[in-house]
Amino acid sequence: MASSSRRDDSAGTGEPESDDAAALSELVRRAQSIGTLTSAEESRLLERAALGDAASQDRLVAGHLDRVIRLAATRDAQGLSVPDLVQEGSIGLLEAVRTFAYSGETDFGDFADARIGAQIDAAIEAESAAVREGELLVAAATDYERAEIVLKRILHREPTPAELSEKLEWTLDRTAYVAQVVADARRRYDDELLAFIDPEAIDLDADDEDERTQLDG
Structure with a gap:
């Protein structure tokens, strides 16, 4: 019953433990339950591991799991949990x-730390790049939706890809790509994306006036 209580409560505060915290607690428990490798045992296992012995590789990874957890816990990564980072770090350890x-x-310890850290940092950077790309795509979709609405009001018809491309100052390929993203989002009712595309928030009168001025010129 005591172990069940630890799983349900966070640090004895009575508050439910998050999934990430529970997963990390389980990883720490596993690391603590694995016997520490002696220097002689580690050397033998490293020799066998270099020859492709899977059992030796697994034993070394298990024996240094605490090292991975320690390095993962020192990283501050938005979008990636410590268990996620432990998984990435384990790849570096292997x-x-x-x-x-x-x-x-x-020194295997220093060598392992470098490989584990590099793998974790690469995962963090990849996640950050994905987030940045997503933010840029949302901004592009918003711009596309805005241009489409404004041109439709002025032209009294659906604007052509070329007209949208000119309005947005994009290439035709980029315009077509973003148009497909917006169309797919509409079909899927992707609230996460469309929440950022709010036609009601667009000042159509101001845009109409600007566009008419450009057309008259």
Whole structure:
């Protein structure tokens, strides 16, 4: 019953433990339950691991799981939980296990730390890049929707891709790509994207006047 209570409560406060915290607690428990490797045992396992022995590789990864958890916990990554980072770090650890014998390095701990950290940092950067790309796409979809509404009001018909491209100052390829994104979002009722595309918030009168001035000129 005590273990169940620990799973349900966070740090004994009576508050429910989050899924991420529960997963991290389980990882820590597993790391603590695994026996520590002696230097001699680690050396033997590294030699076997370099020859492709899967059991030795698994034992080394398990024996250094606490190292992965420690390095993952020091990273501040929005969008990635510590368990996510532990999973990425484990990939780096496995790489270290497989390549240490040929690396020319003498300290496996330092070598593993470098590989684990590099893998975690790469995952964080990839996640950040994906977030930035998503934000840019939402902004582009908003601009497209705005231009489409304004031109439709002025022309009294659906604007052509060329007209939208000129209005947005985009290439035809970019215009077509964003148009497809917006169309797909509409079909799927993608509230997460369309919440940022609010026709009611667009000042149509001001845009009409600007566009008419451009057309008259």
